Amino acid sequence: MISFTLNGKKVETDADPDTMLLIFLREELGLTGTKYGCGAAMCGACMIHMQGAPMFSCQITLARVAGMNIKTIEGLSENDDHPLQKAWIEEQVPQCGYCQSGQIMRAAALLDSNESPSEEEIRNWMSSNLCRCGTYNRIVKAVQRAASEMSS
Ligand code: FES
Ligand code: FES
Known part of the structure; x- marks a missing residue:
């Protein structure tokens, strides 16, 4: 067991x-x-x-x-209201959506250890996660938005 x-x-x-x-x-x-x-x-x-x-x-x-x-x-949250989940909606990140759970979980681990990552830090950290739809720029914006909400 x-x-x-x-x-x-x-x-x-x-x-x-x-x-x-x-x-x-x-x-x-x-x-x-x-x-x-x-x-x-x-x-x-x-x-x-x-x-x-x-x-x-x-x-x-x-x-x-x-x-x-x-x-x-x-x-990740009780009511789908983690700052990243809200930011993903605000920035309309997903296209087909298939990669996005993994993207959010990866981003959540970043914000757990770094409250205000730079764009370069976000891009480097998120480079382990692929998106065939190419939503990378919106992912960066959403992580920045969530970071700013979490630190305010
Ligand atoms: S399914 Fe696990 S890294 Fe692709
Ligand atoms: S949104 Fe389609 S693979 Fe990322």
């Missing part, structure tokens, strides 16, 4: 410990906000937080999350 904390609640499972967290989240728990992009640590669509750090859930087995604190996009 593997147990861990997911979005503030305890999860216990007897699933195969080699199951990838991304698959478990989507197929066993129905948490489909976390997306399957490349499956190879190259796109960031599957990004979650483990112990507060941004991680590719396509690369983490259930065995590795035992005892850990995991947060997905569904647990």
Whole structure:
């Protein structure tokens, strides 16, 4: 039996410990906000937080999350009102939307450690996350907007 904390609640499972967290989240728990992009640590669509750090859930087995604190996009805020989520709407960031949960989770980890990142810091930090629709400039604006709301 593997147990861990997911979005503030305890999860216990007897699933195969080699199951990838991304698959478990989507197929066993129905948490489909976390997306399957490349499956190879190259796109960031599957990004979650483990112990507060941004991680590719396509690369983490259930065995590795035992005892850990995991947060997905569904647990980022109670009412979809995290400053980043609001800024994403204000700046109309998404195009197809597929990459955006991962983008927001990546950005949230940045603002947890750096309240007012420069544009260069934002672009460097977010470079682990790909967007086939090319929404990069709007992502930067939304992160800046959220940072400014969080520091005001
Ligand atoms: S699906 Fe995990 S990095 Fe692309
Ligand atoms: S919005 Fe389409 S891949 Fe990013």
